[in-house]
Amino acid sequence: MVKITLNLVVIYLVGGLIMAFVYAKTSPIMFQKAKEEKEAALRLMMPEADTVVKLGDWEPHEKHAEYYAAQKCGELKIISVNDEKTGEMKEEKECLDPQDIGYIAEGYGKGYSSYIHVLASVDRNFVVQKISILSHGETPGLGDEIEKDYFLNQFQGKSADKLLVIKGETADKIQAITGATISSRAVTEDGVKNGVTMLKEKLSGGVEG
């Protein structure tokens, strides 16, 4: 009995140690890369902005999501900073007098077989500028059409009350993808619309800043 227990304990300890070692080695690099990818995606949402600043957190579908302000600098000042690690001087840009030109919300929409992770950017009047799908697990061949430009481009210039999915031709609302109405709805009426509405509620007081 003791022998069996020892056998199990030893093997599990060794296995656990190996996994812990790999995790310790890889996770800092992995989180760094994931952060960089998200920042790159955020910059793409508002190419004309100079910086993207985090404003706060919210929880759609009990998941953690963030929202951001896209800012244009009144003046870019280049300053020299002493890098603490290398001791060398390097140039860094300092943003003076930043102006909010729009906002970006991260959101989740409950789709056919997954939560669809979206980003939506709006201008200062909360009209959608651009949306992008960060990740999803919808049916390949049907639901994954939500990644295609012909669907995503429909969102530009829509305010929150126009974010409705219509089956068939529509000029001022969002046209559903054939065979993927649930995924289309999840992106439009859940992910993006809730994100835009949330931004409006939280920020409409301070828009004029």
Added chain:
Amino acid sequence: MSIKPKSNWELIKNGMFGENTIFRMAISLCPSIAVTNGMKNGVALGVSVVFVQTMVNLTVSLLRKFIHPKIRIPIFMLIIAGYVTIIDMLMATYARAIYREIGLYIQIIVAFASIFARAEVFANKNKVFSSICDGFGMGVGFLLAMIVISFFRELLGKGELFGVSIIAGNPLLIMILPAGGFLAVGLLMGFFNWIDMRFFGGKGASGV
């Protein structure tokens, strides 16, 4: 399982055809339906399985003298889950582009009946090199099955292969939906049984 020892080549061939995971043993059928709606998915999962299956067989065979028979099941679980977790972490760090495509499939390998079955049936009782051959053969057999199923499903369901358009016109949408997976696997299994009985004098999958 036959009792007489087989040569290494026979072991590989056995895994690929004689005891093909999906068409002959009828295990690991979930991924054969869930992940075969496109060639790219099928091949990605198949290749991952070849690797994990071979490594798990190697490890189990190396450790077979240390594993107490009464607790072999939890230990096999640890070995499989350990490999999958480590590959998952390594890919998420160093191969993010591939990880975004097949990361999901790597994670579902943890629950693969076929890998578990080979650890229990074969690697636990045989020498290291034979176990490697067996694992590799089983993995390749799985890969071949995935290729055949996803070939028909993607071609009929989307008119494409590897995302490249082959047939114009309206495809049979049902083939890339779950129902089409059952149809494809069932018909192909029947077809291979027919070949086995017609040309090799076998008894079909039910006779194994």
